[in-house]
Amino acid sequence: MEDLQKLLLHDHGLSVSTLPEKGRCLFTTREYSPGEIILSQEPYVSVPNKTPVKSRCDWCFTSSNVKRCSSCQVVWYCGSKCQTSDWKVHRLECQLLAKLEKNRIKSLTPSIRLMVKLYLRRKLQNEKVIPTSVTDNYNLVKDLVSHISEVEEMQLVLYAQMASLVNIILQWSTLNIKEIAENFSKLACNAHTICDSELIPLGTGLYPIVSIINHSCSPNSVLVFEGRIATVRAMQTIPKGSEVLISYIETAGSTMTRQKALKDQYFFICSCPRCIKLGEHDDIEESAILEGYRCKNHTCNGFLLRDIESKGFKCQKCGVVREKEEIVKIASEEKTMSNKASVALSSCHNKEALDMYLMVEKLQVKLCHSFSINLMRTRETLLKILMELQDWKKALTYCRLTIPVYERVYPKFHPLRGLQYYTCGKLEWLLGYTDEAIKSLTQAVDVLRITHGTNTSFMKDLIAKLEEAKAEASYKLSSMDD
Ligand SMILES: C[S@@+](CC[C@H](N)C(=O)[O-])C[C@H]1O[C@@H](n2cnc3c(N)ncnc32)[C@H](O)[C@@H]1O
Numbered sequence: 001m002e003d004l005q006k007l008l009l010h011d012h013g014l015s016v017s018t019l020p021e022k023g024r025c026l027f028t029t030r031e032y033s034p035g036e037i038i039l040s041q042e043p044y045v046s047v048p049n050k051t052p053v054k055s056r057c058d059w060c061f062t063s064s065n066v067k068r069c070s071s072c073q074v075v076w077y078c079g080s081k082c083q084t085s086d087w088k089v090h091r092l093e094c095q096l097l098a099k100l101e102k103n104r105i106k107s108l109t110p111s112i113r114l115m116v117k118l119y120l121r122r123k124l125q126n127e128k129v130i131p132t133s134v135t136d137n138y139n140l141v142k143d144l145v146s147h148i149s150e151v152e153e154m155q156l157v158l159y160a161q162m163a164s165l166v167n168i169i170l171q172w173s174t175l176n177i178k179e180i181a182e183n184f185s186k187l188a189c190n191a192h193t194i195c196d197s198e199l200i201p202l203g204t205g206l207y208p209i210v211s212i213i214n215h216s217c218s219p220n221s222v223l224v225f226e227g228r229i230a231t232v233r234a235m236q237t238i239p240k241g242s243e244v245l246i247s248y249i250e251t252a253g254s255t256m257t258r259q260k261a262l263k264d265q266y267f268f269i270c271s272c273p274r275c276i277k278l279g280e281h282d283d284i285e286e287s288a289i290l291e292g293y294r295c296k297n298h299t300c301n302g303f304l305l306r307d308i309e310s311k312g313f314k315c316q317k318c319g320v321v322r323e324k325e326e327i328v329k330i331a332s333e334e335k336t337m338s339n340k341a342s343v344a345l346s347s348c349h350n351k352e353a354l355d356m357y358l359m360v361e362k363l364q365v366k367l368c369h370s371f372s373i374n375l376m377r378t379r380e381t382l383l384k385i386l387m388e389l390q391d392w393k394k395a396l397t398y399c400r401l402t403i404p405v406y407e408r409v410y411p412k413f414h415p416l417r418g419l420q421y422y423t424c425g426k427l428e429w430l431l432g433y434t435d436e437a438i439k440s441l442t443q444a445v446d447v448l449r450i451t452h453g454t455n456t457s458f459m460k461d462l463i464a465k466l467e468e469a470k471a472e473a474s475y476k477l478s479s480m481d482d
Contacts, residue, residue, distance in 0.1 A: 001143070003134045004209075012039060014244070016212055022268075023145055026212050026244040032234040034413065035450040038221055038244055039213075039232040043205035044141060045089075045117040046194060046228055047110045048076075059086045060227045061194060061202040072097040074105060088130055092120045096169050104168075110204055114191070115166045115183060118206070119175075140208035146185040147267040159184040189266050194225050197458035198419055205230065216245035216272040217258050222415060222451050235413040235450060245272075252373055252409040254287035285316070290409070294369045296322045303369060327367065334363040338378075345381070354385045376405040383423070396427040418447030422462060429465065434473045441466040 001016070008014040013030035032038055048056035054063045058075045059082035066076040069083075072094040077083040083090070093116060097105065122138045124130040132138075151159070163180035187204075190211040194203045207230045210223065220238050223246050224231055232246065249261045255278045262270050269275075277283040288303040295302045295315040302317025312321045341356035357378055364375040379398050386395035402420060410417040425440030445466055452459050 004140075007134045008209075014038065021271075022214050024143075024212050025214055028238050028240055028242050028244060031240050032238040034234055034236050035453065036234045037231055037453070038234055038238075039209060041135065041207045041209050041230050043194075043207050043228055043230070044136065044138075045114055045121055046203055046205035047114045047117065048203035049201060050108075050110055056202060057082050058090070059083070061196075062227075069094060074108070088124055089117055089120050092124070093117060096171075100169065104165075111184065111187065112162060112165055112169070114187065114204055114206070115162070115180060116169050118183065119166070119170055119172075119180075135209055141183075141186070141206065144186045144190045144208060144211055146182045147189055148182045148185045150267045151185055156181065192223065192230060194228065194230075196225070197452060197456060199415060213244050213246050215248040215262065215266065215268075215270065217247060217249075217251050217255075217270060217274040218272055218411070219245045219247045219251075221246050222413075224415065224452055226456055231453070233451060233453065235411070251414075252290070252376075254291050255283050256287065257291065288316075289369045289371050290373050292369060292372075293322060293327055293367055294372075296320050301370065330363055330367045334360060334367060337363060341381075345385070350385050350388050354382070354389065357382050357385065371405050371408055373405075373409070376402055376409075392427055392430050396424065396431060399424045399427055413447055413450045415448065415451040418444050418451060421447065425469075426465070429469055434469055434476065437469045438466065438473055441469060 005016060008016065008026075009029055013028060013032075015027050015029050016024055017027055018024050026039075028038075048058060048061055055066050055068075055076040056063050057066050057078040060078060062078045064078065066078050069075045069077065069090070074097045075090060075094070077086070093113075096116070097108075100108075118141065121130065122141075125132050125138060148156075159181040160177065162184055163177045166180050167175050167177060187206065190208075191204050191206050192210065193201050194205045195201050202225075205228065210230050210232060213221070213223075213232065220234065220236050220242065221232050221244050222235050224233065232244065238244065248266060249258060251258065253261070255275055259270055259275060259278070262268060284305070285303055288305055293304045293313055295304065295318060297315065297318055297320050300315060300318045300320070302315040304313040304315055304322060307314035307321055310321045310323075312323045313327065314321045337356055337360045341353055341360055344353035344356055361375070361378050361382065364372065364378055368375045379402050383395055383398040383402065386392075386398060399420065403424065406414075406417045406420050421440045422444035425437045425444055428434075428437035428440055441462065445462060448459060448462065454460075454463070
């Protein structure tokens, strides 16, 4: 830990402290500017997601030109460079996988593979086959919190079953099932989902230094991935002596929803500036808007709260009461239709799914406030389906409908907000709405240059698109002048 402290201080302007209510925390020892990299780390171990449609390279997560390892037939690589980088660990994993029965191979989950790789890497570092460094050693994994004493009985049983499977795969006499189970608990509250630049999940990785960073629902930093490398960037000016904070969860929900997600997975009650407002008037209003019902009076945008007298829901702006029975009826129709729609979508019946999601949207418009998170999610799904069906005009309509909600629920420099402006800009550009495209792409660049930096090919593409749109607009203008 002393070496780590020295390195963090010297190379990064950071220091680790321990607070009784949070455990380890990462603090800045200098000021960070918006967009500046605070920390970058390679994973101790990582593994791609398992999907029936897209195999990914086990090292860099790309899905292009991947080939199966000829020996184990389980793991994929995009080329010899990635295969060589992963070889020391995979050589051992490969022998183990080749010995497994077909049924066991089929049931191998990414979590099991991640744990097997964790033990293999620890072994290879112990034997000095893989070098260790201050930021790359198993002691950092040992230091991670597990919350094992707080884990529910059912979950413990599951961890024990998973640990037995790891034991069967590794077949080491010295393995301790309890320790493996505890490591599964560590993964649950420390591992990160590796995403691409558009925040599409690709896999899971354990980044023990990044894992020192605590959570806030109103964070000052953001975690993004460039391939397998995790990068934490400042989203705002972070003064010297501040705690570096990222968000572990989807921050768009109400305070109760966020707190439940944090308690269930990370075992703490958040006391960030947003969470301490729980139960205050503004917080109740925001929750009712995001997750509650709309006013019966269609010209009113008030929010509804339970009304003890009428047993219904009363608009806090115009006073009109919505009967509970009416709400229950629409909510149950909406739930049935949502379930059917999601089945159609997961079976890739896009046209059928589109019609069903349009019905869900109709019901949610009747039921929910216009800033409702559920309605926003339905519109995001409709946008995705319409893009798949290449109905660009309707896709743009839906993208535009989500923007005001994004602007309300995400802070200015949230990557999801930047990505939604980008989608809007791309659709506008495709449809020939050059001026609108310039506006949306500029908004996207303004946000994403902070969250993603400017060096990635993703950002270079975005900046090039904006330049192209600007060039076309000035060409149009000059030909009008002629
Ligand atoms: C990824 S770890 C973060 C580092 C951790 N503090 C440590 O000591 O290793 C996640 C755990 O940190 C704690 N934690 C993170 N954010 C917190 C917060 N805002 N308030 C209290 N505890 C927090 C919780 O115990 C959570 O399960």
